[in-house]
Amino acid sequence: MSAIVGRLHLSEAPVDPRIIAASLDALADYGPAGATHWTEGPVGLGYRHLETTPESRHEAQPLAQDGLVIVSDAIIDNRDTLCDQLGIARCARSSTPDSRIVLAAFQRWGHECLSRLAGDFAFVIWDARTRTLFGARDHIGARPLYFCHSQGRFLFATDVRGLLAHRDLAFAIDEQRVASFLIWPLNPQETSFFANIHPVMPGHWFAVNRNGLEQRPYWRPREAPDIRYTRRQEYHEHFRELLDTAVAARLRTRFPVGAHISGGLDSTGVTILASRLLQAQGRTLDMSYTWAPPVSDRYPLSENSRDERRIIRGVCEREQIACHHAIATGADYCVFLARDMAVEGHCDLFEELPVMTAAARRGTRILLSGWGGDEVSTFGTRGYPAYLLKRGHWLRLVAMARKRAGGLRHLRRLARFLWLEAWLPLMPNAIYAHWSPYVRTDRLSLLARREFLERFNRVRYERGPAWREYADPRDVQIALLENGHLASRMSSWSSWSAPHGLIYRYPLTDRRLLDFTLGLPRELLWQKGVTRGVYRHALQDVLPPQLGKADPVNERKRLDQLVACRRLLALQARHGVFRRPCPWLDTHALNERLLERPHHSDGENPLSFVPLESALRVWHLWQRYGDSSGKMSKPG
Template sequence: MGFCGGLNLAPGTADRSLAALRRSARGPSATIATECALAACEDAIAAQDSRAILGFDGRLDNRDALLNRLGLAAATDTGALLLAAYHRWGRDCFTHLIGDYACAIWDRDARTFYLATDPGALRTLFFWTDRGRLLFATEQRGLFACPDVPREIDRDQMAAWLCMLPREPLRTFFRGVNRVPPGHVVRWVAGEATLERWWRPEELPVIHLPCDEDYEEALREALDEAVRARIGPGERIGSNLSGGLDSSSVTALAARQLASQGRELTAFTAAPRHPQPAIRNRFTDEWPYAAEVATLYPNITHVRIDNDAEPLLDALDLREAGNDWPVLNASNNVWINGIFREAKRRRLDVVLQGAMGNMTISHNGGERLAGHLRRGDLLGALRTVRDLRRGGGRSWLGIAGQAADSLLPTRFSRSLRAAVGRGTPGLFDYSAIHPAFLHRSGMEGRAMDMACKLGNLARGDSRALRLAVLDRTDHRGHTVMSTRRLFGIDVRDPTSDRRVIELCLSIPDEQFARGGVPRSLIRRTMRGLLPDMVLDERRKGLQAADWRVGFQAALPGLRAEVARLRNSPFASECLDLDRMDQLLDAWPGAEDAGERATYDYLCTFSRALTAGRFIRRVEGGNG
């Protein structure tokens, strides 16, 4: 499942790395061992010609366009096509490739390796280099098959992760192990690795179209093409259908395309088995909304998955077996595993999702007021305030808070909000990092200022905010890779398609919040394709709304987990274990619907739990 390789390696290293990547000992593989080593297994590609050697894991969505530009026959295999692209454009070839991919190229004449990934962050690629040696693999387990690669946790990265700070581009959770960041290429020559960014979305110009309908048509066409590119011939397709705009849009467009081919779509919706009370600005049962979408398209088979499909700690055990990274959200993994377990039972090949929609197709335009104020555009700010009042239904106090957030230093704005009874969560509302460990890390000032909210760094720059979020979500690649490993299912996300991302970054913010209506563009774009019930809902759906039931059932196990963490020197140092015990002692019960419980247990406790379990696994203590 992927590829590996390198240069100046000990005999047998590539074979051991490939064995670690395989899902099945009987799966197909290809090995090239000339002046460098490169091996691929299962659906990955290894190819070579007289000038270059290539490894590729992923999907090429603009194959026909590349064949035409390069003057190649339609029968040309993907490996030969990619090599031809490299020979035509060199290192710039990655700008011409559309799809989810990781790629390695060895230039025989220049004796140079290029390691690259696409911007969508759904394919991972890692490398280790030491004294002229290079080893790379699409999963970290492929590196750790080499005994020379250390399994030592990077303390600074753990501190940054617990504070939800942006990561340094190359950094992973292991010292000496590097990642290839999304949209970047690593050039390795003569033992030296250089990181270059081949994707430069910050340079995209803002597009100005004649009328609102033109933006709607452009988005509809781009999203439709992104969905089409992710539906392969003969593949059995599923989708993750929540009650929100993003997954509903992806599911609707996929259903239309499949129906035109006489094919079916299986849509999975996670829903609470235990009725939950309403929460401010959220709806707690997404099934009725998803069912309305499914009813519109007769070729959809709609499948309900209970949020508590398996015990919480069992879900973590399973997901961690496929992950070389801390699991991000403990409770969500219960229903996520449930969806993929059922998809595997139904023999599906692909599950579509819309996880990046909030930053692309359904961006809410929430930075619009802050942007006008920071640019000194008073007239634009006044128009935005009018729209927020009329179309957005925002209160004067809420609008004043937005203005304060954009103009005042973060800590002062937070103090002002607290003084008027509208306080916002701080760092320790989200994180159980030990204060002494945070202080020693040197990240305390940045962490307190950001308070786990990237908007505190972007300060009114909509594009900068969305790019920061995209950069911090490369954990999705680990989740996708672990899903392939655990269930044999490929997860594909049209909302993270490079063409969709670039279009949405180029559309003026006003289109995303026209008339003060948040997510206005996708609501208009999908009118007639989605039910009004979904399009007109201003609240957001709440995932795993009955998570407290599973959490309560897991309490004895959670207490035992914290006790085991005390046996780990590093977990005891970086996590506030006393606070974790206090939170368990203060557990309000499964019936409590308070917002405070969400911060304390879904964020603070759960993130520390998964970090601690990761630490113990690396130390060898989670047997």
């Protein structure tokens, strides 16, 4: 992906071009094709280029036109529609980059242009007439954008490192954010670990001038209109049309395209569609990538027909797709724990790192992922049993409970289903918190200093919106979209993949597809005992029959990684690596835990590693940004 940076002095003092150049230098990973910058009086903008789409070869940013200057990291997926509306001639479209389309849309419609843009983007525009800096980020957060508004200055950058390069400003670690991470390490959020650095929220725009900073949402998923057709088949046909469009739009590149494949519904559907669409263009899907281990003595193929490797092999053979098993090791896990989460975010899916390395060796530029589908586009039945109970649809609820329990003779399973999925979501937060089926990391054996956590006691109550189930599937979907984990992972993967020249694209989070699926009737969530029926029916000519994966072998592999990592950490602890104190942690307890002998992988409890992992990442955070006097040092 490309990178953008900038700075505005609200005092109207001139911006030193060397500061913008330094910010771009800090993000050299993002654009091997070079960097350019523009300064005029109190504002400076910079752009680092990576070619993606055919039109991106014509990018010449920062782009100035009629008193407006734009820097943009964008792939616009509805170019033709916008060009028609903006009067851009067909003969000129192939040489019109996305930045020029975004700027023309802003000139025509102002911030209302955001409701017309489909794609992944982060852009900032300087309006010399109003002396205002305007910026926006796509609806889901596929493109990261951070800012700092402090001491009469406004800075922005694709990556936190672009902000830290402004050496005239000090950036201290936000200790409340550290406390929150130690208590809720499984609650992914994009919130920065630096006190004065913040992400532009997905689906939001901002405007900053001498009157201050204004931020507002432009995409409100709760306002998605209801979709009602007379025939069920119409829902399936419309979904398929939108998904085909979303996948096809993400194949616009002259570089190799890869895709995730896991044996599940989402990645399998996206991979097959992408492969067939590319074949229709005379191209091929370069490679599919899986985290599942190859069949071996350690990880033999199970008798279960739903072993995901069996499904992956069948799909790849049928569609003539090559597959690479990108397997992370315990050593990879150990190295990952020492990475800088203040810059990269705290996404813990380190198993993707070998995928990036393997894809980069093949010159891959676009990597498709089915991730993000579970939240809306291929949503299951979360919240639906409680919705049926609340609406008095007793017969439908009983039929669903019977199916999920395996029959009425399984009374214990039946009662558990009705309690956890029908009754409990109707309960107030206090009761739900007591009976919650989800992991409460605040109740695990934490390795933080008690006096440190007591300074930020309120963070114990600051959980993401998806911490519980709700009595309406639509509410669950909204909570998942607003939870922060989508943007958190997307931002981390953007940072990790930048040195590899990779761009991740997520067809199942296409805004047009989300708006459609958010408006579907709730009864479509459960069709004759089948979940995700709209997706399954829409792709019935694509998906293998009765597709659904089981991955116990993958879980065994993860336990092996964990145990190997524990052994390496214990070796480091014996050599005194973690003896240096950290004011946020009980380092004595940390070292004792590290020296405990890890169990054989079959008996290791992954949950026991959660507080240890979070403590180690915080310990490394302190080593980078703290000093021996107990004060925070300047980054870098």
